[in-house]
Amino acid sequence: MTKQPSFREIRYNEKRQRILENAARLFAQKGYENVSLEQIAARLKLNKASLYYYFKSKDEMFFLIQMQAIEQANAALEQVLESEADPKEKLREAIKSHVRIATRDYITGTFRQMELVLPRKLMVRVIAARDQFEKNFQKIILEGVEKGVFHRQYWKLAVMSILGTLNAIPRWYSPRGELSAEQIGEALAGFILKGLSVDE
């Protein structure tokens, strides 16, 4: 049986999350390399020492932000995979829910800087989570291939094309742009589904 978190733990976790999101915004604005722990603390009106109560290092913060973003994306995909929808609907939902996550302000900046070098021990965990993301997308497409809804030939290439499209969103998305995240998700899903589907 999982122990209920105490009120103290809940508060600790909420505070930790708030620090993370603020750090993520700072990393996005100024670039990871240019942000010091002092600046993160100042933004939150904390002193640097109390930051260490929550995090061991800036690398740990950046690692956790990346992991959260990928894990949210994976959770969304897994929910889609478990649903009863048909393959086309699953793919549409997968794309739309991913766009929703990828366009959240603090996550946009995170995804944009994914290639930064983390210490190898942390990087392998990020890469493992990203591989899982790729596999989840493959499963969705493969289900459609097996049901004869999506083209079998070059289906892996289609997956890479979809991932390329989705991973690039944080590079060009702006919350001040003409299109909402919903519109972007809907339009990309339409475009991708049309490219991939066997004509009826």
Place this chain on the structure above:
Amino acid sequence: MTKQPSFREIRYNEKRQRILENAARLFAQKGYENVSLEQIAARLKLNKASLYYYFKSKDEMFFLIQMQAIEQANAALEQVLESEADPKEKLREAIKSHVRIATRDYITGTFRQMELVLPRKLMVRVIAARDQFEKNFQKIILEGVEKGVFHRQYWKLAVMSILGTLNAIPRWYSPRGELSAEQIGEALAGFILKGLSVDE
């Protein structure tokens, strides 16, 4: 009238290009940060001092490699734009010729590390060349939109999706993979064109 390059100049330029391509391969193998000028010189059986006869710094080399890759891509797109082909053929050719360039060994590694921070003065020139690449693709799509061949709605999003797909190629392409660059180009073009085209 442009002066004919002398034999000495031709030799200088060929040597310079050979150094660049070898440096690019080293950067791709070991990561830019981990390669020293000494290692580049050693690989070419030169001493470090004679490298300076060709390049001012490692940054300059990396900058030139990036610029060459983008300029080759732009030249290919401009050739396509100037051709007499119809919009679908232009887009197919644009995608295929880009895949051909992006899968060349020393360029693959370069595109993979594009996000590395160059000194700002050099970075703005890389970004300008990449903007030109984006504009060239927009022109191709827009021509098709205006001729009623491609969907008008969300056409800019289609451009971003295509660029996302193409820019991701160096992340997953392997010369030891099942598909040749030609097959990849042909398949991606098929997929993209189907997604984008107004049904006949």
